[in-house]
Amino acid sequence: LAKTTQPISMDSYEGQEVNITCSHNNIATNDYITWYQQFPSQGPRFIIQGYKTKVTNEVASLFIPADRKSSTLSLPRVSLSDTAVYYCLVGDIGNFGNEKLTFGTGTRLTIIP
Amino acid sequence: GAGVSQSPSNKVTEKGKDVELRCDPISGHTALYWYRQSLGQGLEFLIYFQGNSAPDKSGLPSDRFSAERTGGSVSTLTIQRTQQEDSAVYLCASSLGWTGGINTGELFFGEGSRLTVL
Numbered sequence A: 001l002a003k004t005t006q007p008i009s010m011d012s013y014e015g016q017e018v019n020i021t022c023s024h025n026n027i028a029t030n031d032y033i034t035w036y037q038q039f040p041s042q043g044p045r046f047i048i049q050g051y052k053t054k055v056t057n058e059v060a061s062l063f064i065p066a067d068r069k070s071s072t073l074s075l076p077r078v079s080l081s082d083t084a085v086y087y088c089l090v091g092d093i094g095n096f097g098n099e100k101l102t103f104g105t106g107t108r109l110t111i112i113p
Numbered sequence B: 001g002a003g004v005s006q007s008p009s010n011k012v013t014e015k016g017k018d019v020e021l022r023c024d025p026i027s028g029h030t031a032l033y034w035y036r037q038s039l040g041q042g043l044e045f046l047i048y049f050q051g052n053s054a055p056d057k058s059g060l061p062s063d064r065f066s067a068e069r070t071g072g073s074v075s076t077l078t079i080q081r082t083q084q085e086d087s088a089v090y091l092c093a094s095s096l097g098w099t100g101g102i103n104t105g106e107l108f109f110g111e112g113s114r115l116t117v118l
Helices: none
Strands: A009-013 A018-023 A032-038 A045-050 A053-056 A061-064 A070-075 A084-091 A107-112 B005-007 B010-013 B019-024 B031-037 B043-050 B053-056 B065-069 B075-079 B088-095 B113-117
Touching: A009 A018, A018 A084, A018 A107, A032 A061, A045 A053, A045 A061, A045 A070, A070 A084, B005 B088, B010 B019, B019 B088, B019 B113, B031 B075, B043 B065, B043 B075, B075 B088
Parallel strands: A009 A107, B010 B113
Antiparallel strands: A018 A070, A032 A045, A032 A084, A053 A061, A061 A070, A084 A107, B005 B019, B019 B075, B031 B043, B031 B088, B043 B053, B065 B075, B088 B113
16 A cells, blocks of 8 residues: 655645645556645545546646656645645555555645635 | 434533434435534544444444444434543535545535533
């Protein structure tokens, strides 16, 4: 099971682009990279998922280099409502029966007015 | 329902009492997960169900913890002889599971059950 490492916390001002990097040196061939967002007193919610290169949706972009040993979640023009904890997960989505889908401690992002 | 439903939303109990936490997953979701989150901490995996079977029970913290899922739907997490260190938010998530096609494996979480053991 690939272990992930993220910064514990980050601060950013409103309107800026925020990049959160996750390291996963032991990522396996069949593993996908998934990011979740958690607001206080709520369960996490899915943001974005990718396997390689770049993925973009209406919320964020995910950049994955060729070696896949890291990934970067990019949030464009953040607002106060983006203050949350962001978790990076690595796992084989086709083999969830053998995956614990460990979330780790995540990155606490605080947006400053 | 439209989302994952958990009950109770809040439970205060005395040390030594048993508690049951319930999770009603999204209809049609075959996979169900239980996590525990202590204040300011990340999510700790407890147990995973595929249908009614639990291939991985290794995350359960002790033999005081048990979980079952019947009919491939509702799941109950039971904590016997509760201790103060059991105080946490217990989160349930469901997923479509592997369908063999395009599937992100996205987990849909409930709001959680906040357990306080006095």
